Amino acid sequence: MRNVYVLGTGMIKFGRYPEKTVPELGGEAALVALKDAGIAIKDVEMFACGNLYQSNAMVGQRILQQIGQTGIPVINVSNACATGSTAFREAYLAVASGMYETAMAVGVEQMGKQGLLGGAGGGDPAYSVEGKLGSGLMPAVFGQAGIEHMRKYGTKPEHFAKISVKSHKHATKNPFSQYRNEVSLEDVLNARMVAYPNTLYMCCPTGDGAAAAILVSEDKLKQLAGGRKRPKIAASVLTSDPYTERDLTFPDVSTLTRRASKLAYEKAGVGPKDIALTELHDCFATAELVHYENLGLCGDGEAGAFIDKKGGCHPDLGGFAPVNVSGGLLSKGHPLGATGVANICEVVWHLTQDERAKDRQVPNAKVGQAHVIGLGSACTVHILTV
Amino acid sequence: MAEQAQATDTGPRPIVPFLKLDPKPHLIAVKCSNCGSVFMDLKRVACSKCGSTKEKFSQVSLSDKGKVYVFSVVHQSFPGIKTPYITAIVDLPDGVSVRANLVDVDPETAQKEPKKIFDLPVEMVTHVAAKDREGHEVIAFSFKPSKN
Numbered sequence: 178m179r180n181v182y183v184l185g186t187g188m189i190k191f192g193r194y195p196e197k198t199v200p201e202l203g204g205e206a207a208l209v210a211l212k213d214a215g216i217a218i219k220d221v222e223m224f225a226c227g228n229l230y231q232s233n234a235m236v237g238q239r240i241l242q243q244i245g246q247t248g249i250p251v252i253n254v255s256n257a258c259a260t261g262s263t264a265f266r267e268a269y270l271a272v273a274s275g276m277y278e279t280a281m282a283v284g285v286e287q288m289g290k291q292g293l294l295g296g297a298g299g300g301d302p303a304y305s306v307e308g309k310l311g312s313g314l315m316p317a318v319f320g321q322a323g324i325e326h327m328r329k330y331g332t333k334p335e336h337f338a339k340i341s342v343k344s345h346k347h348a349t350k351n352p353f354s355q356y357r358n359e360v361s362l363e364d365v366l367n368a369r370m371v372a373y374p375n376t377l378y379m380c381c382p383t384g385d386g387a388a389a390a391i392l393v394s395e396d397k398l399k400q401l402a403g404g405r406k407r408p409k410i411a412a413s414v415l416t417s418d419p420y421t422e423r424d425l426t427f428p429d430v431s432t433l434t435r436r437a438s439k440l441a442y443e444k445a446g447v448g449p450k451d452i453a454l455t456e457l458h459d460c461f462a463t464a465e466l467v468h469y470e471n472l473g474l475c476g477d478g479e480a481g482a483f484i485d486k487k488g489g490c491h492p493d494l495g496g497f498a499p500v501n502v503s504g505g506l507l508s509k510g511h512p513l514g515a516t517g518v519a520n521i522c523e524v525v526w527h528l529t530q531d532e533r534a535k536d537r538q539v540p541n542a543k544v545g546q547a548h549v550i551g552l553g554s555a556c557t558v559h560i561l562t563v
Numbered sequence: 564m565a566e567q568a569q570a571t572d573t574g575p576r577p578i579v580p581f582l583k584l585d586p587k588p589h590l591i592a593v594k595c596s597n598c599g600s601v602f603m604d605l606k607r608v609a610c611s612k613c614g615s616t617k618e619k620f621s622q623v624s625l626s627d628k629g630k631v632y633v634f635s636v637v638h639q640s641f642p643g644i645k646t647p648y649i650t651a652i653v654d655l656p657d658g659v660s661v662r663a664n665l666v667d668v669d670p671e672t673a674q675k676e677p678k679k680i681f682d683l684p685v686e687m688v689t690h691v692a693a694k695d696r697e698g699h700e701v702i703a704f705s706f707k708p709s710k711n
């Protein structure tokens with residue numbers, strides 16, 4: 178496998194675009210990425226497109242029908258919340274393998290106002306188990322993940338709430354974020370309870386969005402970068418959930434993240450201390466807390482103390498080991514298929530002092546990581562270096 | 564044979580296949596004889612821990628008593644589902660966990676004092692959860708605190 182670099186990135190502000198179509202949203206992000214890379218669609222040799230809600234509707238091809246039907250191979254990817262990052266990885270593999278010099282990844286989603294609760298299945302509703310045999314709804318599943326941490330280590334609801342306060346504060350500096358309002362600890366704790374311990378502000382919103390990246394080989398980089406520093410993809414790891422005793426009733430989001438993280442650090446030849454910024458999958462505040470430990474940002478059982486010491490906060494706010502300086506899924510938004518590409522964009526922008534991150538630039542960023550988990554389960558970790 | 568008889572009469576139906584109503588309500592599962600893993604999913608084709616195929620499986624009846632591992636209190640659900648309710652992961656002594664509502668516990672108390680819920684000894688109870696389109700009573704199970 179050979180080295181692969183991110184030559185260009187594009188993202189549209191996450192929000193609500195009821196007047197647009199999915200191919201429009203994806204096409205817009207793709208055009209920004211192409212312009213940023215300094216190439217045209219005719220230069221792209223392979224395209225991986227991540228989208229969940231229209232996964233049977235050839236979204237990648239429909240994007241090319243918007244921006245240039247060049248006849249290249251297109252892969253449409255669906256992998257729960259890891260859809261976008263899996264598409265990015267497919268593009269990475271296409272270049273790393275030596276098959277192609279230039280590949281494009283786009284993640285796009287239009288969720289409208291459909292809540293994270295999702296839709297009910299078919300069949301006789303009398304046999305629907307939701308609310309009768311506990312809850313399989315995301316807020317409850319991830320609530321339980323936080324409660325498991327409370328059980329093991331005495332973590333308090335305030336710790337989860339502090340994560341939400343931090344992410345909202347971060348988002349005020351990100352013009353691409355769906356929500357940019359600050360919230361106080363009291364606001365978070367007193368907000369409507371969705372599924373204990375996650376209150377409304379500890380749950381990510383739904384929305385629309387798109388993000389794109391252009392990936393190139395080292396040879397192509399030399400031709401096209403024109404002296405610009407471009408990040409190398411030092412590790413691209415994808416895992417699924419290994420057998421654990423409770424996984425089938427209580428989805429285990431930790432074991433596969435730990436495995437992906439370990440493999441990624443090994444492959445990149447770096448450790449948690451080298452990471453200047455982390456974008457991780459904070460679909461709920463409870464998820465972010467357990468991933469601090471899963472990604473080795475602090476030791477097992479130390480996430481509460483890490484938060485109390487301002488771990489995860491931007492250095493501008495007096496913090497260290499910054500996490501989700503974009504505002505995270507909690508504020509930036511979580512258009513499912515777009516998320517995995519968008520958080521790679523954020524890491525790239527910090528590593529390249531991109532103007533799009535100028536108000537929240539993490540100083541001396543040489544190594545960054547992006548983590549995504551899709552329940553079911555799929556986990557990706559990408560480590561990028563300059 | 565007993566199962567077929569149940570399917571054609573007008574009596575109550577279990578909400579999931581791993582709940583059996585006779586002779587008294589109990590949960591069943593399949594157990595892998597190679598590695599001992601237990602699965603509530605009766606139709607699986609092989610063991611996801613060790614890979615043994617279903618010839619190695621035997622059906623087992625599960626204990627109606629267990630302990631709460633974790634829980635959450637659901638305040639927002641689909642239309643028509645009464646909230647709040649406590650969802651719990653209950654560890655059974657048979658080496659498998661099951662998800663169910665925790666009843667006879669005040670959701671407010673559970674949120675205020677989660678420590679009282681962890682490892683709470685519980686026992687299974689059943690109730691009529693709905694009536695299906697053909698008019699059969701649909702029976703669900705939940706767990707309540709054990710008396711002793």
Ligand SMILES: [Zn+2]
Pocket residue numbers: 595596597598599600610611612613614615
């Ligand atoms: Zn087995």
